[in-house]
Amino acid sequence: MLKSLFQSRSLNDVREQAARDEVRRLAETAPTPRANTGSETRHRGASRMLRSMMSWLPGLGSPRQDTPTGERETLISRSRDAYRNHMLGRAAINRAATNVVGMGLTVRPNVDGQALGLNEEETAQLNDELARGFRLWAEDPAECDAEAGQDFYMLQRLAFISALVSGDVFGLTPNVRQIGGLFGTKLQLVEAERVGSPLTGPERRNEVDGIRVDSIGRPIAVRICDGYPSDHTTDQDWTWVPVFGERTGRRRVLHLMNEKGRPGQVRGVPYLAPILEALQKLERFSQAELTAAVISAMFTVAIKHDASEGDQSLGGATMWDEQSDDPSKPERPVVTSNQDDTPDGDNLTLGEGAVWDLEEGAEPVPISPDRPNAQFDPFFMAIVKEIGAALEQPSEVLMMHFSTSYTAARAAFNQLWKFIKQRRHHLTVQFCQPAYELVVDELVASGRIKAPGYRDPAKRRAYVRALWIGEPLGSLNEQVDARAATERIANGTSNEHLETMAFHGEDWHDVAQDRAREIRWKRENGVPIYVGGKVHDPEPPDPNRNNDDTD
Numbered sequence: 001m002l003k004s005l006f007q008s009r010s011l012n013d014v015r016e017q018a019a020r021d022e023v024r025r026l027a028e029t030a031p032t033p034r035a036n037t038g039s040e041t042r043h044r045g046a047s048r049m050l051r052s053m054m055s056w057l058p059g060l061g062s063p064r065q066d067t068p069t070g071e072r073e074t075l076i077s078r079s080r081d082a083y084r085n086h087m088l089g090r091a092a093i094n095r096a097a098t099n100v101v102g103m104g105l106t107v108r109p110n111v112d113g114q115a116l117g118l119n120e121e122e123t124a125q126l127n128d129e130l131a132r133g134f135r136l137w138a139e140d141p142a143e144c145d146a147e148a149g150q151d152f153y154m155l156q157r158l159a160f161i162s163a164l165v166s167g168d169v170f171g172l173t174p175n176v177r178q179i180g181g182l183f184g185t186k187l188q189l190v191e192a193e194r195v196g197s198p199l200t201g202p203e204r205r206n207e208v209d210g211i212r213v214d215s216i217g218r219p220i221a222v223r224i225c226d227g228y229p230s231d232h233t234t235d236q237d238w239t240w241v242p243v244f245g246e247r248t249g250r251r252r253v254l255h256l257m258n259e260k261g262r263p264g265q266v267r268g269v270p271y272l273a274p275i276l277e278a279l280q281k282l283e284r285f286s287q288a289e290l291t292a293a294v295i296s297a298m299f300t301v302a303i304k305h306d307a308s309e310g311d312q313s314l315g316g317a318t319m320w321d322e323q324s325d326d327p328s329k330p331e332r333p334v335v336t337s338n339q340d341d342t343p344d345g346d347n348l349t350l351g352e353g354a355v356w357d358l359e360e361g362a363e364p365v366p367i368s369p370d371r372p373n374a375q376f377d378p379f380f381m382a383i384v385k386e387i388g389a390a391l392e393q394p395s396e397v398l399m400m401h402f403s404t405s406y407t408a409a410r411a412a413f414n415q416l417w418k419f420i421k422q423r424r425h426h427l428t429v430q431f432c433q434p435a436y437e438l439v440v441d442e443l444v445a446s447g448r449i450k451a452p453g454y455r456d457p458a459k460r461r462a463y464v465r466a467l468w469i470g471e472p473l474g475s476l477n478e479q480v481d482a483r484a485a486t487e488r489i490a491n492g493t494s495n496e497h498l499e500t501m502a503f504h505g506e507d508w509h510d511v512a513q514d515r516a517r518e519i520r521w522k523r524e525n526g527v528p529i530y531v532g533g534k535v536h537d538p539e540p541p542d543p544n545r546n547n548d549d550t551d
Contacts, residue, residue, distance in 0.1 A: 063265040064208050069196070072209070072269060076166050076192060079270035083165050086283045088384070088398075089272055092391055095398060096271070097161050099416065100423040102471035104153020105432055107134055108507055112462035116453075124509075126449075130466075133443045134436060137183050146174060146188035152435070155187055159431055160423075163256045166192035167268035170222060171254035171431065172241065173438055185438050187254075192267075194225045198238045211266045212240070219243050219266065222253050251438060256430045275387050282383050289376050296371035392419040410476055417473050428468045437464045472504055 041047045048054060059065075082089030109130040113123030137143045138152035145155060162169040170190040177184035196210040206213050210223040221240045227233060243253045257268035272279065381395065388395040394412035396402050402409050440463065443449040453459040475481045485503070488494035497508040522529050 063262045066262075067265070067267065067269055069209055072167065072267065073193065075270050075273050075276070078276050079165050079272045082272055082276065082279055082283075086279055087286075088282065088387070089279050091398060091400075092272065092387070092393065093161060093164050095393060095400075096164060096391075096419075096423070097157055099397075099420050099473075100427065100470070101153075101157045101160050104151075104156050105424065105428065105468040105470045106153075107131065107138075107432070107436055108467045108469055109134075110465045110467050112465050115462040116459060129449055130440065130443070133448060134439050137185065137439045142178060143181060143183045144185075144187055146172070146176070146186040148178075152187075155189065156427065156432065159189055159256050160427055162189065162191060163258050163268065164271035167270045167273075168192050168255060168257040170195055170224070171256070171435075172224075173250075173252055173254065173435075183439065183442055185442050187435060190224055191228075193229060194227075195222055196225070196229065197223060198225075198236075209267045213266065217264055217266075219253075219255070222255075250441070251434050254431055254434050256427070259426070271391070274390050278383060278387060282380070282387075286380065289371070289373055292371045292373075406476060413473060413476065420470070420473065424468070424470050432468050433464075433466065436466055440464050469501055469507075472502060475503075 040049050044050065045053070048057075079089075083093050084090070109127040111118070111123050111126050111130070113120065113126075116123075118126065141151050141154075142148045144152045150158065159169050159171065169192060172188040172190060174186050174188060175184040176186050197207065204212075206215075207223075211219050212221040212223070214220050221242050223238050223240050226237045226239065229236070241253055243255075244250065245252055258271050259268065261269075381399075384399060385395045388398045391398070392415075394415055396404065396409065396412045397416050402412075440449070444451045444454050444463075451459075451463050454463060481503075485494070485499045489496060489499060496512075500506055500508040500511055519529055521527075
């Protein structure tokens with residue numbers, strides 16, 4: 001027993017000595033603070049001594065802690081108010097939706113014929129059948145929209161705007177076939193606040209703001225309220241809806257997020273969240289300048305009295321507004337400076353073309369508020385540039401004002417195009433492609449499309465491959481861009497299909513077929529043909545074309 005106690009004390013002594021040695025080593029290797037360095041840390045950004053950094057002590061938390069439910073709901077409500085009432089906030093959302101979605105992303109089926117053992121003709125025929133079948137669903141609001149109000153392309157814009165304003169939006173995919181309808185697949189958009197947790201109890205560890213995840217963070221169910229929590233009705237019901245069907249694996253819930261900024265983040269934050277403070281101040285500044293300009297546009301004066309006149313205040317004076325219905329109102333608004341009491345008419349207000357009736361000895365003194373402010377526009381545009389940088393939208397595009405050079409405008413469009421492509425990819429992956437796959441599933445299940453081996457996951461992936469084509473960005477100089485496209489095709493860095501898609505978003509095969517039909521019609525009717533930058537006369541008819549005799 002004494003031996004074991006001695007060994008235990010010896011072990012503790014060894015540990016204490018090792019700790020002392022480590023502390024001594026750290027003290028010897030620590031850098032010696034130098035005079036006038038201003039920082040006690042190797043990274044100045046980590047300093048707690050610099051005056052500029054002393055009050056900057058943000059907490060380090062998980063994605064759930066950094067975006068708590070209360071703060072996220074406040075961000076949503078303020079973003080919606082900014083979208084409703086702030087001109088710049090509404091412009092940022094609508095400009096992004098118009099540039100990214102436009103008239104909607106259209107699908108071009110791109111079946112992997114090689115993986116399915118199909119030749120080119122069979123692959124092209126299958127692509128055409130899939131495109132026709134999807135158009136039947138997408139172009140009819142009664143087929144694609146659960147509310148039967150918007151077609152699929154309008155739903156894209158609505159979902160995109162809702163995701164930007166609220167941070168995310170959900171789409172349910174109920175299977176409801178209407179009488180006389182062709183499809184049962186429907187899309188039902190659900191706003192962000194309808195997905196959450198009721199106030200009846202705390203959330204579990206694997207539940208974050210109404211989304212339940214599995215052990216690896218994959219969403220498996222979403223809790224949806226059948227109404228809006230803000231309605232405060234007693235008959236609200238919260239229901240868990242699985243993201244994927246348990247038996248078939250069919251996608252039952254779509255989730256379009258504004259942008260996922262951290263691993264493990266399950267709910268999005270509004271697009272305007274980083275700029276809400278600046279946006280609110282800028283809106284107040286703009287409204288104040290506008291009000292000051294309106295006031296300065298009126299004839300504003302003060303009344304100066306001599307000291308011998310006694311106390312004659314203007315407080316009881318009356319000015320009639322143009323909209324006043326007072327029967328004693330003169331033909332022109334008149335106010336006198338020697339009235340004792342305010343009558344029952346209008347109070348003293350500024351008005352256009354007002355005439356003041358002054359008593360003897362009173363002198364008007366003009367007041368110049370110096371409005372409009374000459375410094376308003378430079379300061380306003382400086383803040384707009386910062387807002388545009390945060391939103392990844394150039395200030396020229398945000399304000400729809402292009403007053404710079406062609407090179408600067410071209411650079412702004414190029415930067416905007418990067419933003420458009422990235423956002424279109426998000427919309428395609430999280431909303432458009434899953435909806436397309438659901439429609440293809442129904443087309444195959446109903447027998448309208450023959451797809452051998454469709455139950456095989458690998459073959460199904462080959463069948464549902466597709467390209468999503470959006471509207472082109474546009475051209476500042478179409479002649480220069482057309483010449484550049486011709487050179488890219490000539491040197492082999494591009495092809496006619498890619499250039500046609502980039503120019504106006506159409507499929508080259510469809511354009512080529514229409515062009516061939518036009519040329520054939522012109523030849524038959526003797527109309528000159530414009531090909532290759534030159535006008536060609538129609539070919540003369542061959543007199544021997546219908547002559548079957550041979551020499």
